[in-house]
Amino acid sequence: MNLFNIIKNKQEYWLVDQIKKEDVSTELYIRELTGILGDWDRLEIGYLSLLMDEQFESWLLDKKFNKISSIVEYTRKLKDLPLTNDQIVWHSLAEGLIDDQAYAELYELCRSGSANKNTKQTIAQIMSSLENELGPEWHKHCYYFLKDGAFAGISIPHIEMGTEDEGRLFYFGVVPELRGQGIGAQIHRVSMVLLKQFQATYYVGSTDVNNANMIKIFEKNGCKLRDRKGIYKIVR
Structure with a gap:
């Protein structure tokens, strides 16, 4: 089992x-x-x-x-999703409009000042793990979002390993200067639409218990509390 x-x-x-x-x-x-x-x-x-x-x-x-x-883990079914906001536009890394290095730099910016307490990997480790965890077409899962022509945030929707229809976000984040303006909730809604396009039927998201802003985004977008787990680490 x-x-x-x-x-x-x-x-x-x-x-x-x-x-x-x-x-x-x-x-x-x-x-x-x-x-x-x-x-x-x-x-x-x-x-x-x-x-x-x-x-x-x-x-x-x-x-x-x-x-x-x-x-804490939150979940929602992906039918009857709310309408997305047309003030933001999005592209996948697979479109080739920016390169991997530019995406890595945006990823690093979005995770700066995070309320999550888990030990951070270096951005180089994260980028090298994307193919390992998401497969050879990992570029298709890496999205970035623009508002008024400027970078607003990123998300990386995918189907959870070992499932056929559980949608997850490998990462989701907003650039520091746009936080607190509702952009995060908009990007999160679009990300759930993208998960549905990847054939997910429900979404599961998690964040640190101290990340009040992310919890508000979950709740604003109709996600319900499902579970709580501890984060534990052992080193050789």
């Missing part, structure tokens, strides 16, 4: 996310995670980052995990 999604980036890190199922016992989750940890240690991977229900926290701390923070 697959109880965890795992994203593997060569020898640098593994990103592990618990798949919560009502009919699975605590013991079974611990058994499968123990096996994952054994493989991680045997293969000498740099670090492992884990999203998991906080009921396992004592066990994880005993296993030398450090708690980074907590996240």
